Amino acid sequence: MAHPRAHGATPQEHPFAQYVRILGKGPNLSRPLTMDEARAAMTMIMKGEVEQAQLGAFLCLLRVKTELPEExxxxxxxxxxxxxxxxxxPKVDVDWASYAGKxxxxxxYLxxxxxxxxxxxxxxxxxxxxxxxxxxxSSEALASLGVPAATSAEQACAQLRxxxxxxxxLEALSPRLHQVMGLRQLLGLRSPIHTVARMVNPFGAAFTINGxxxxxxxxxxxxxxxxxxxxFAAVFKGDGGEVERRPEKDxxxxxxxxxxxxxxxxPALIAGTRDKEDGLELPRLxxxxxxxxxxxxxxxAIAGTIAIVLRYSGRAASVAEAEGAAQAMWRDRIKTRIPGAV
Structure with a gap:
């Protein structure tokens, strides 16, 4: 049986409540989080130190106002x-986010x-x-190429080497973050996690790229x-939201x-437009x-995507040089060997 609270006692506020209050106190008193506040709040979330109601409120408040770069x-x-x-x-050259699907x-882009x-x-x-x-x-498409997804950081390291x-x-990389992102189905909203997960760069790669x-x-x-x-980083509007050049578009x-x-x-790489493919036949990859x-x-599309990586990772001095080098890379690939295929 629960004991009644002593007369006049003040209930203790949950430590996470301050971050919900900062965002949701009203049109005149609410404000964005500082970078340190956002980091502290997310640290509590990742450690499982927040209540589900608080997490939902926090994510929705960020979503409604749209997260700022500091947040x-x-x-x-x-x-x-x-x-x-x-x-x-191992040292990694490129961190590549793939969070949209095609x-x-x-x-x-694969x-x-x-x-x-x-x-x-x-x-x-x-x-x-x-x-x-x-x-x-990505995992389904890679499987069609014979390339297995890593299920642990140790396996990823071995594959990189x-x-x-x-x-x-994300489920393998950060089960807790995957769980938080799964609230989309419960809340009915895309949360800020869909933006920030792309930015994490877990291996500390020298260059990061996002679509x-x-x-x-x-x-x-x-x-x-x-x-x-x-x-060194780059971001652009990619095909379907992935890191993939749309060759028919500037x-x-x-x-x-x-x-x-x-x-x-x-500039666009081809003239005209592209129609939606009738079916995404993965064996075509x-x-x-x-x-x-x-x-x-x-x-x-493939060479155009390679070119953006070359240009902004410091491997090409101009757009034209990047595009030429990318076309040569794609042309000179070893067609009988796919990296990581088993």
Whole structure:
């Protein structure tokens, strides 16, 4: 039987309540979180120190006002703090976020990442899956190429050392963050976690790249990454929200070059438009790699994606140089060997 509270006693406020109050006190008294406050709040979330009602309120309040770069940076740093890697984790060149899934076109970005890996540029890819019906996600597409997803950080390290490529689902990389992101089905809203999980860069790669669906989020990624201490980064509106160049469209890339922000325009690679594919036939990915399928539009998407990585990771001095080097990489891939395939 619960004991009645003594007359006049004041109930103790939950430590997390301050962060909900900051965001939700009203139109005149609420304010954004500082980066330190966001980091402290997310640390409590990752440690499971908040009540479910508080977590829902916190995520919804952030979503309604849209997270600022300082908030995104603080949240992402707390997530990064919570991820434990082996002490001998290898150096990684490219951190590649894959959080959207594809519904209109095949995930050509995977062939771009594997081409970079085959040419000695290591790529760690991570992503959330199965959050939206009717989409193809990275692990399923990689499986069609014979490339298994890593189920632990140790396995990812081994794959990176052996093949310069590893992919982990968010569920494997951070079960707690996967659980938090799963609240989308309960709340009916996409939470800020879909933005900040992309920014975590768990292996501390020298360069990070993100694709977004909505261009207004590009400055959040750009400035948030700068506040996190990233030196080289790029974000652009990718096909379906993935890191994949839309070859029929001009492309604006927001980047960090040695910590300094900037934007650059890329012209379309092909004329005309692309229709939605009738069915995303995953075996076509392998046919594209082997050269059996010579789809020039797909090749433009692949090389165009490689070019953005080369340009903003400091491996090309101009758009034209990046595009030429990318086309050569794709042309010269070893068609009989897919990195990591078993």
């Amino acid at each position: 995104a940076a603080g949240l992402a740093l707390a997530i990064k703090d919570s991820i434990t890697l082996p002490a001998d984790a 519904s209109r076109q095949l995930p050509h 062939l771009a990442a594997l081409t970079l890996a085959q040419h000695g540029i290591s790529v760690f890819m991570h992503g959330a899956e199965n959050h939206t019906a009717g989409r193809v996600y 052996a093949h310069n490529f590893a992919y982990m689902t 977004v669906t909505h261009p207004p989020y590009m400055p959040v990624h750009q400035e948030g990454s700068r506040l996190m201490g990233e030196r 492309c604006t890339v927001a980047f960090l070059a040695d910590g300094q922000p900037g934007t650059e325009e890329w 392998k046919a594209l790699w082997t050269g059996e399928d010579k789809d020039e539009v797909a090749a433009a």
